[in-house]
Amino acid sequence: MIEIINVSKKFNSSGEGNEFWALKDINLTIETGEFVAIVGRSGSGKSTLMNLIGTLDKPTSGNIYIDKEDIVNMTNQKKELYRNQKMGFIFQAFYLEPTYTVYENVEMPMLIKGVSHKERRKAIEESLSKVGLLHKAYERAKFLSGGEQQRVSIARALVNNPGIILADEPCGNLDSNNSNQVMNILAELNLEGKTVIMITHNMEDANKAKRIITIYDGKIIGDRKLKYV
Amino acid sequence: MFKMALLEIRTLWKQFVCIILIISCVYSIVLTMLNVALKGTGQFNEIIDGMYSKGTAVEFTNIPELKHDLFYDFSVDNIMYFLRKEEKIKENNWYKKISDESKLTIRTKFLYFNTILLDMWGRPIDDYTFFVEGQRWRYEDNSKDYLWISNSCSKEYNINIGDSIRYYIDDNNYISVTVRGIFDKRTAENGGYTMDAILPVSIGERIAKMKGISISYNAIGTLRYVTRYPKLLEFCNENGIGISGVEDYAVGLINTASMINTTCLTIAFLLIVCVVGVVFILLSIVIKLREKHIAISRALGISILKISFVYMIVIELITTFSILISQFISQRLNGILEDNLIKILDLDRFYLESSISTLIIVLVTTNILFAFFFILLTKKMAKLNIIALLGRG
Numbered sequence: 001m002i003e004i005i006n007v008s009k010k011f012n013s014s015g016e017g018n019e020f021w022a023l024k025d026i027n028l029t030i031e032t033g034e035f036v037a038i039v040g041r042s043g044s045g046k047s048t049l050m051n052l053i054g055t056l057d058k059p060t061s062g063n064i065y066i067d068k069e070d071i072v073n074m075t076n077q078k079k080e081l082y083r084n085q086k087m088g089f090i091f092q093a094f095y096l097e098p099t100y101t102v103y104e105n106v107e108m109p110m111l112i113k114g115v116s117h118k119e120r121r122k123a124i125e126e127s128l129s130k131v132g133l134l135h136k137a138y139e140r141a142k143f144l145s146g147g148e149q150q151r152v153s154i155a156r157a158l159v160n161n162p163g164i165i166l167a168d169e170p171c172g173n174l175d176s177n178n179s180n181q182v183m184n185i186l187a188e189l190n191l192e193g194k195t196v197i198m199i200t201h202n203m204e205d206a207n208k209a210k211r212i213i214t215i216y217d218g219k220i221i222g223d224r225k226l227k228y229v
Numbered sequence: 230m231f232k233m234a235l236l237e238i239r240t241l242w243k244q245f246v247c248i249i250l251i252i253s254c255v256y257s258i259v260l261t262m263l264n265v266a267l268k269g270t271g272q273f274n275e276i277i278d279g280m281y282s283k284g285t286a287v288e289f290t291n292i293p294e295l296k297h298d299l300f301y302d303f304s305v306d307n308i309m310y311f312l313r314k315e316e317k318i319k320e321n322n323w324y325k326k327i328s329d330e331s332k333l334t335i336r337t338k339f340l341y342f343n344t345i346l347l348d349m350w351g352r353p354i355d356d357y358t359f360f361v362e363g364q365r366w367r368y369e370d371n372s373k374d375y376l377w378i379s380n381s382c383s384k385e386y387n388i389n390i391g392d393s394i395r396y397y398i399d400d401n402n403y404i405s406v407t408v409r410g411i412f413d414k415r416t417a418e419n420g421g422y423t424m425d426a427i428l429p430v431s432i433g434e435r436i437a438k439m440k441g442i443s444i445s446y447n448a449i450g451t452l453r454y455v456t457r458y459p460k461l462l463e464f465c466n467e468n469g470i471g472i473s474g475v476e477d478y479a480v481g482l483i484n485t486a487s488m489i490n491t492t493c494l495t496i497a498f499l500l501i502v503c504v505v506g507v508v509f510i511l512l513s514i515v516i517k518l519r520e521k522h523i524a525i526s527r528a529l530g531i532s533i534l535k536i537s538f539v540y541m542i543v544i545e546l547i548t549t550f551s552i553l554i555s556q557f558i559s560q561r562l563n564g565i566l567e568d569n570l571i572k573i574l575d576l577d578r579f580y581l582e583s584s585i586s587t588l589i590i591v592l593v594t595t596n597i598l599f600a601f602f603f604i605l606l607t608k609k610m611a612k613l614n615i616i617a618l619l620g621r622g
Contacts, residue, residue, distance in 0.1 A: 051616055056528060077532065084530025091619060095525040099240045111233050112531045156529075 002053060002164070002195070004028040007062030009048050009218075022048040024218040026062070030197065030211075032163070035190040037209035038199045045218040046199045047168060053197065054087055054166050055079040066164070084112050088157025092169035094149040096156075098142035102133060105141050106155045113160055127155040131185055147178025154185055165189060167198040171205050183208045230535060234542035241515055245547055248511050252551035255504045257558035259497045260591060264563055264581045266493035267590075269486075269570070383411045501591070505598040509606070512544060516610065523610060524618035537607040541599070548595055552588065559583055 009023040022045040030036050038046045051057040052064060055071050064071050071082065083089075088109075096105045106127055110120045128134040131151035136144065141152060150170060157165055167186060171179035183205055190196045190210070198209060206212050207226065214222030238245055378388055392408045516523070523536055563581035571579045 054528070056615055056619075080527075080530045080532045082530075083528060089528050091525075095521070095619065097236075097240065097522060097525075100236060104236060108233075108526065109529045111230075112526070112529055112535070 001032050001065075001067060002028075002030040002197075003063075003065040004030075004049075004053070005063045005065070007049075007052060007059045007064060009045070009052065009057070010060040021218050023052075023059070026218075026220060028213065028220060028223075030195060032067075032195055033190070033193050035187065035196045035208075035210040036198065036213060037206035037211070038197065038213045038215060039201060039203065039206045040215035041201065044215045046215050048218075049215065050166055050168055050197065050199050053164075054089060055082055084109055085160050086162050086164060088154075088160070088162040088165045090150070090153050090157050090165065090167040090170045092172035094146075094153045094173075096141040096149055096152055099140065101138050101140055102128065102144070102152050102155075103137040105152055106159050109156060109160045123159050123161070124155075127159040128152075130158060130188075131155045145178070146174050147181060150174060150178065150182050151185065154182065154189075158189065163195060165194050165196045167196065169199055169201070171200065171202065179205060230539050231542060233539045234546065237519075237539060237543050238546065241519070244511070244515055244518075245543075248508055248547055249551045249554070251507060251511075252504055252548060253554040253558065255500050256552050256555035256591065257562060259500045259504075260552075260555050260559035260583065260587060261562040261566060261581075262493040262497040262500075263587045263591065264559065264583055265566065265570075266490045266497065267587055268582055268584060269489065269493075269579070378408055378411055380411055383408075498594075501594055502598065505595060505602065508544065508548075508599075509602045512540065512602075512606065513609065516540070516606065520613055521618055523613055524615045527613070527615045528619060533607060533611045537603055537610060540606065541603050544599055545596065548599065549592065552592060552595070556583055556588055 004026055007023055007026045008021065011020045011022055012018060026049065038049060040046045048057065052059050053066075053071075055074070059072060062072075066082075066086070071079070074082065097108075100108075103124055106124045107120055110123060115123070124137070125134060128137055131154050133148060133151050133155065136148065141149060144152065150173070154170075157167075165186065170182050170186065174182060179202075186196050186198065187208060196209070198205070200206050209226065211225045212222070213220055383389065388408055390408050390411060393406070526536055527533075560583050563583060567579055567581050
């Protein structure tokens, strides 16, 4: 369970007097196994919220707990461990290493974790099978289509078997066909019990989640649960 | 981490090839210089030692009337006698040994008979000494008794080269020796000594025995004396008197060797520092190129220390590989340098050999410098703003 309590985030764009509140006193609880879509206009604070949940950033005030553990005041070392083992990141721009093969890209989190070669191989193959790209394991990432690249990115997020998947506009750079594929994979992962938090501005994608949280000017202005299809 | 390092090398192979080329080229010069400094100096010393102490160094002691320590040294290539004046002064119940070497104002010389100087016969060797005539020495001459006499002595007693003469130690004892050379000299302007004859140590040893003088064999080698007392090299006869010779070739070689040694070590160290600096700059550029990859790796959970180590492994691998290439190039350069040093320094032989110890010195020095720079690099990486970098997607 993720609990966000009174979280605010302030940015100083250039010196004093240019303060900008990206998030204002956010309170939110996300249960384990939920599929949450955070929607909002550009600059509304949804990415900031995801960065805070993903321990990439620190709130100006407030607390965030994941499974009762305070992730705001964690040591950097613990945060790194958290990101590596309990969270999977999916980015709009995929952020694959173009010169690496699909296999090597997916292998990255496991190399960071320090898993043995044999275990790595097994987990990578499983992960690639889930996204339907096992046959492309030894192709260079740069030769893949956008949809395939995003699926590799999902495989990479899954490979350490994290409980939480954080997807920042996962379909932002994809056509509708590839978007559907990616959304289906995320839905399947959610069915497997993973908590999926997805940021999107596309309502069609958001409607595939179980819950939609709307943010506007750093505040939650809507939170509704959907009937899951 | 090792695999990540290998993946980085593969990704940035073009940049790393440039770094390898730079390191290899400069380090081949560094290794060659270090070979000259570390291995070459050893050889210079060997050569110099060979000049001074190939033969037996004999020390005549307890000659009360002379108050001199007389040193002889002889080898196939050279002969030298030198003198150190010492006095024992009684103070209370103790004897204080005083050396008056610093008080010597005579021009100090060292006669160096070798194949080079043999060619100088008939020509003035310095302001005071001439080789008038002589026979070339051969290797087997080492064990034979022979004598060099002064021109005045030759004229006075009508002694010529090849004559066998009796060299009297005292009234009853003598040694038969063959005159092998004649030299001429004037008295030094500053009131130095005159010399009648030069005896090789083989004779000197026998003289000592006949005179009942105790002899101690000085096995230290005379280089120590030459470097410590370069101005105390003198010729003397068995009475401990006499001075002559030519400019000390060996001392010149010591200075040259020392200069080469210092220059090579300084340049080698400076080049290492420069290369490490250049590589550090290149690596900073590489990290700039890879900052997005570093950011995503950080998001995936890698620590700053770990990612620094990845790049450290990368640079260590590249450096090691480059230095091995340098070693190969350096071996070729050694060959070229050997020939030139033999010509320039007028040596009979000189060889430069690459060694593992030099390689280890270079590797360790470089790696220590890199380790220092990596602290800076780690700080640089820690400053990378992951969110900003990932936001640029």
